[in-house]
Every structure is written in structure tokens, then in C-alpha cells.
Amino acid sequence: MRKVQAVSRSALVRAVRNGVLLLLLPLLVRSSIFAEPPALPGPKCDDNLKGTRILLVVLDAVRPDYLDLVPMPNLEAIQQEGTSYEHAWVGQLINNTPPSHATINTGVFPRQHGVIGFEWADQFGRWITLFEVGGEERLSKLLIQSGVPTLADLVRQIYPCAHSVAISGPKAHAAVAMGGHTSADWILYASSSEQATPEGSAQYSDVKPATVPGHEPPAELLQNRALYEPGPLGPEDLDRWAVDAALMLLQRYQPRLLMVNLAEADVVGHATGGTTNPENMSRVMASLDEQLGRLIDWYRQEGLLEDTIIVVISDHGMVPNERNVEPNAIFKALNDSGTGRHPNATARTHIWLTDPSKGSEAAEAISTLQEPAILGVYYKEPGGSNYLLPPGSRLEEPMRATLSYLLSTYAGPTSPDLVIILRENTLLAKWPEGSHGLHGEITWGTQHIVFTLYGPGIEEGRVSDYPARLVDIVPTVASLMGLTFQDRDGVVLADAFEKPASEELVVQQNMQRVLGPLVYALCAQSAVDRGVPATECESITK
Numbered sequence: 001m002r003k004v005q006a007v008s009r010s011a012l013v014r015a016v017r018n019g020v021l022l023l024l025l026p027l028l029v030r031s032s033i034f035a036e037p038p039a040l041p042g043p044k045c046d047d048n049l050k051g052t053r054i055l056l057v058v059l060d061a062v063r064p065d066y067l068d069l070v071p072m073p074n075l076e077a078i079q080q081e082g083t084s085y086e087h088a089w090v091g092q093l094i095n096n097t098p099p100s101h102a103t104i105n106t107g108v109f110p111r112q113h114g115v116i117g118f119e120w121a122d123q124f125g126r127w128i129t130l131f132e133v134g135g136e137e138r139l140s141k142l143l144i145q146s147g148v149p150t151l152a153d154l155v156r157q158i159y160p161c162a163h164s165v166a167i168s169g170p171k172a173h174a175a176v177a178m179g180g181h182t183s184a185d186w187i188l189y190a191s192s193s194e195q196a197t198p199e200g201s202a203q204y205s206d207v208k209p210a211t212v213p214g215h216e217p218p219a220e221l222l223q224n225r226a227l228y229e230p231g232p233l234g235p236e237d238l239d240r241w242a243v244d245a246a247l248m249l250l251q252r253y254q255p256r257l258l259m260v261n262l263a264e265a266d267v268v269g270h271a272t273g274g275t276t277n278p279e280n281m282s283r284v285m286a287s288l289d290e291q292l293g294r295l296i297d298w299y300r301q302e303g304l305l306e307d308t309i310i311v312v313i314s315d316h317g318m319v320p321n322e323r324n325v326e327p328n329a330i331f332k333a334l335n336d337s338g339t340g341r342h343p344n345a346t347a348r349t350h351i352w353l354t355d356p357s358k359g360s361e362a363a364e365a366i367s368t369l370q371e372p373a374i375l376g377v378y379y380k381e382p383g384g385s386n387y388l389l390p391p392g393s394r395l396e397e398p399m400r401a402t403l404s405y406l407l408s409t410y411a412g413p414t415s416p417d418l419v420i421i422l423r424e425n426t427l428l429a430k431w432p433e434g435s436h437g438l439h440g441e442i443t444w445g446t447q448h449i450v451f452t453l454y455g456p457g458i459e460e461g462r463v464s465d466y467p468a469r470l471v472d473i474v475p476t477v478a479s480l481m482g483l484t485f486q487d488r489d490g491v492v493l494a495d496a497f498e499k500p501a502s503e504e505l506v507v508q509q510n511m512q513r514v515l516g517p518l519v520y521a522l523c524a525q526s527a528v529d530r531g532v533p534a535t536e537c538e539s540i541t542k
Contacts, residue, residue: 051159052456052481053308054151055295056259056473058104059288060097060174061266061439062314062450063274064088069282074293075452078312082454083462083496087519087540089447090316091469092409094350094440098130098139099410100315100470101177101261106148107474107488109409113146115139115177116414117440119345121352123413127344136172136212140180140187152184154478154485155257163253165217167246168261169238170194170204174315176212178259185255187215188245190238192231201271204238205231209245221248235267236287243291250298260295262288266318269437273320276434309455309480311473318437319445321427325373330366330420330428337365348428349441351418357382359417364390366420375399375421375525378407385411387419395421398521405518406442409489424529444526453496455480464495465541466512467519479504516541 064086067075090100092109094117102115110116119129130139152164165186166179172189179187191210195203207229209222216222227245229237239262246260265274265284272280292312299305327348334340334351339358341351353362359379366377367390376395378387387407389395395403403421422428424443429436439446451468457480471490478485479492479501494500494508523537 051307052256053299053304054155054257054311054477055299055308056104056151056178056257056311056313057292057295058101058174058178058259058261059265059312059314059450060171060261060263061269061274061316061318062285062288063317063445064448064450065275066265066281066285067450069278070286070289072285072289074289074296075312078292078296078310078454079452081460082310082452083459083464083493084453085451085464085466085468085493087465087523088313088449088451088468089444089519089522090449091406091447091467091471091515093406093442094347094410095316095442095446096440097171097261097266097315098173098177101174102143102180103470104313104315104473105150105178105259106143106146107471107485107490108148109471109489111408111410111412111415112489113148114142114414116410116416117347117350118173119347120414120416121342127342128414129344130173131346136176139173139176140212140214143177143180149485151259151474151477152179152257154474154481154483157483158481159256162256163249164257164259165246165249165255166215166259166261167242167249169242169263170202170235170267171261171263172210172212174261174263175259178261179215180212184215184257184259186217186249187211188217188221190241192233192238195232197271202235202267203232204235205233207231207233207238207241217249218252221245221252224248235264236284239264239287239291243294246295247298254302254304258295261315262291264288265314269318269439271436273434273437274318276320276322276437307456309458309477310453311477312450312452312454313470313473314449314451315470316439317444317446317448318439319425319427319441319443320434320437321429321431322425322434323373323423323427324430324433325371325422325426325428327428327430329369329371333365333369334362334418337361347416347440348438349420349422350416351420353417356380356417360388360390362418366418367393373423373426375423376403377421378403378419380411380415380417385413385415387411398517399525402518402521403442424526426529443529444522447522453493457498458496459498462496464493465539466493466495466508467515467540468493469515512541 099110099115164184166175166184168175175189192204192207339353339355363377363379376393475488476493492504494504520540524534527534
């Protein structure tokens with residue numbers, strides 16, 4: 001079994017001195033004041049230390065092209081000693097944090113686990129939102145109602161005593177989506193007062209640990225003064241806070257399943273556009289790699305790394321507003337068609353209507369605008385789950401097949417009534433061009449993600465062209481542990497295994513024949529929208 005050596009901050013500073021990471025020196029110096037968190041006192045859990053462990057790290061909103069901005073030695077070590085998927089994608093809708101994390105944890109699509117996005121109208125027309133006070137408990141109850149087994153259920157089949165943990169810094173909805181239902185024993189996130197900075201990012205003060213009923217960590221952790229910080233802190237500090245808390249729990253309880261959301265790239269990407277501000281994103285990526293290294297280092301020092309399955313994945317991408325579509329023109333077209341956007345909604349391209357029966361008229365009204373940056377508008381069949389295009393849509397068949405597949409992953413009584421398909425790097429917004437980022441749109445830039453597997457039984461140094469999805473994580477981890485999860489929407493990523501089962505390989509190969517053309521169409525459309533050759537799509541198996 002290979003040995004992955006976590007790369008310390010001192011190694012990064014040496015790289016700075018060699019001229020590699022000069023831009024990152026201010027961040028590294030600032031971050032170096034934070035010492036490793038103190039261990040919690042007391043005995044360890046009586047769960048036997050031997051056996052398989054799982055470390056799942058979500059790099060929130062990290063695009064694969066961000067990895068080229070700076071050296072990321074800790075992630076690169078995992079990639080070199082594991083299997084990576086260069087054409088991995090979200091593979092479902094809506095591509096934002098709550099549904100993505102719920103799928104990572106369950107192996108089923110939003111149409112089954114019920115988490116559609118940050119907000120939606122239920123089958124009775126009642127508005128559900130995770131933004132309001134109590135949204136975390138609402139999300140947890142929703143996952144309980146779904147009755148879908150989770151990663152933690154899988155682990156408990158073999159290790160009944162095992163602890164499982166879900167942690168995030170500023171994103172309660174990420175921790176809860178990973179840890180709600182019967183999943184994590186303990187859910188932890190940072191409660192804080194958040195303020196926007198002049199640059200449009202976020203600053204946090206009065207930071208302290210928070211949780212949800214039924215998933216409270218031990219009181220000694222919630223009361224640990226090292227997790228109480230007056231601030232002001234930046235997004236990178238809250239990722240450091242999340243890893244501090246994770247290390248405290250690792251040192252005290254050695255949870256078999258640790259799920260950590262690192263949110264900094266999402267916060268900064270929204271505020272700056274991500275790809276349009278490479279200097280900021282370079283600092284972000286160096287910080288994320290440092291936190292990943294701290295986690296890896298603990299497993300290595302405890303002699304547990306060889307028995308640990310590590311999944312490093314992003315939950316969605318991010319696109320800048322290189323082009324804007326005027327939102328008021330869209331909303332006026334909706335009103336002219338005899339309906340409108342739900343008054344409580346904030347979603348821009350996934351729209352719930354005040355009168356869902358007017359979906360066809362609303363789609364035609366928007367299509368009549370002849371906005372060049374809008375590829376098409378889908379409406380949901382009244383009383384059904386099928387999405388249709390109005391006559392004369394400019395969308396051609398390769399993209400139609402891709403979009404039909406994606407729409408089917410959340411189609412149901414609670415899914416949007418109207419879905420607007422924008423060109424790549426286009427937002428329904430009024431911001432100065434190139435200044436902000438979003439990821440709810442349906443493009444390759446929002447769907448393309450980082451996906452790496454490492455651990456016992458994983459092929460070393462493999463780069464796969466299979467279009468792996470979030471929904472494939474649970475069945476893959478289950479197979480590695482010798483278990484089978486029934487009724488999953490995902491497949492086992494058998495091509496990552498040193499000794500794959502022939503039947504699992506056949507299922508994956510058959511699925512590649514389905515998914516390959518869909519991913520290629522999305523990638524090729526992105527190239528057309530950006531006016532560049534589709535060379536990056538050529539390695540996708542069609």
C-alpha cells in the first residue's frame with residue numbers, strides 16, 4: 001500500500017521562496033498564526049481502530065481548472081496514488097449545495113431524497129425554504145421523511161459502534177444535508193454574524209459551534225473555547241475552523257466516517273466570478289490544499305491512512321457573468337403570459353410559477369424575446385413530471401438529450417415549473433460583467449467537478465474518462481466495503497478498483513454508453529458558447 005505524505009505549510013513556504021507561490025505568501029503568513037487545535041481530553045471510543053475508514057472532503061464549488069492555478073501537493077498526492085475522473089460532473093439538478101450533499105450521502109437523485117435546492121414549492125403549493133431560521137431542522141426532517149439509507153447506515157452494517165460526523169464552517173445546509181436523517185451521529189457547523197466586505201466577499205464574527213437537534217456533538221466539544229472566535233474571520237478561517245473541529249473529534253473519538261465541507265471557494269467564487277479573478281482563487285486553492293493536508297496528516301500519523309477510503313469531490317462548479325440577461329425582461333414576459341415567479345423565490349433560472357398551469361404560455365413568452373443568450377425554455381407538463389419545449393426551440397438534439405436526462409433527476413411534484421437554459425458564462429443578473437459567479441445554471445462550467453478516490457482496493461495513478469457523478473459515491477464505497485446498497489441511482493465506479501467484479505464493470509460500461517454522449521454534448525455546447533474549439537471534449541467517450 002502506498003504512503004501519502006501530507007505536505008506541511010513549511011513545505012509550501014519553501015515553494016514560495018523558490019518563486020512558485022509568491023502570490024500566496026501573505027495568506028500563508030497570516031494563516032500560520034493558527035496552531036493545531038488542542039485535543040479533547042478523555043478516553044477514546046471503544047470502536048476497534050482496525051478496519052476501513054472513510055474521509056469525504058467536499059471542495060465546495062471548485063472547478064477542475066482551479067487546480068491548475070497553483071501547486072496543490074496534498075491533493076496531487078491523493079490523485080497520483082488513487083483514481084481521478086477527468087470528466088466527472090454533478091449529473092443532476094439543481095447543481096447547488098443542499099441537493100448535491102444529500103446525493104453524496106444517499107446515492108439517489110433529488111427526485112427521491114426530496115432536497116430540490118435551497119427552496120421549492122411542495123405538492124400543495126406551500127413554499128419551502130432553507131434560508132429562514134429553522135432551515136437546518138427543516139432540512140434534517142425532510143431527509144428523515146425520505147427514508148433513504150445513507151453512508152453512515154452503510155458503515156454501521158459492519159461497525160455498529162462507529163461514530164460518524166458531518167462538519168462545515170459557514171454552511172449549515174452542507175453539514176445537515178450530509179449528516180441529516182440517520183446519517184451522522186454528530187453535525188457541527190459554525191454559527192456566526194456574517195457581513196459583506198467591500199470586495200463582495202464575506203467576513204464572520206462571533207464564531208461559535210452550532211448543531212441541530214438529535215445530532216449534538218459531545219458537550220465538551222461544543223463548550224471548547226478554542227472553537228469560539230470573536231473575529232473578524234475570512235472564509236479561509238472558517239474552513240480552518242471546520243478542520244480544527246474535525247481534528248478534535250478525530251483525536252478523541254476516531255470516527256469511522258468523517259464528512260467535511262470546505263466552503264471557501266464557493267464564497268469567493270460568488271463574490272468575484274471565480275475564473276475572472278485568478279489571483280483570489282489561487283489563494284483559495286492553496287488554503288484548501290493546506291486544510292486537506294492537515295486531515296490526511298492525522299490519518300497518516302495514527303497509522304490509519306492505509307485503511308482509509310478518501311473521497312475528494314466538489315459539489316458543483318461556478319460560472320462568471322461574462323454576459324448578463326436582463327432579469328426584468330424575463331419577469332415581464334412571465335407577467336404578460338398570465339403568471340409570474342413565486343413571490344418568495346430567489347432562484348433565477350429554475351422558476352416556480354404562481355400559476356403552474358401557465359407553464360406553456362410562460363415558456364413561449366420568454367422564447368418570443370429571442371434573447372441570443374437563452375438556448376431554450378422548458379416547462380413542466382401540468383399535473384405531471386415531464387418537461388417539454390415550446391415549438392420552434394433552437395435547442396438541437398444532442399443538448400436536448402442531455403437536458404432531458406438532467407431534468408429527470410429532480411422531476412416531480414415539487415420540481416420547478418419552468419427552467420431557462422442559458423449559454424455558458426451567462427447569468428440572469430445586473431452585475432457588472434465578470435464581477436460575480438453563480439452555479440444554478442445548467443452548463444458544463446457549473447456541472448464539471450473534481451472527483452478523486454484513494455484508499456484500499458483503489459487503482460493507483462489512474463485517470464478515468466468515465467463521467468462519474470455525485471450519485472456514484474455511495475454504491476462505490478459500499479462495494480469497496482463488501483456491501484451492496486439496493487435501489488441506488490448511481491453505479492459502482494468499478495474501473496477505479498484494483499480487482500473489479502466483472503458484473504460491476506459491465507454495468508459501468510453500459511452506463512458510459514448512455515452518459516458519454518450527454519456529457520460530450522454539454523462540453524461541446526460550452527465550447528460553442530465561448531467561441532473556442534471543443535478540444536477539451538475530445539477525450540470524452542461518445
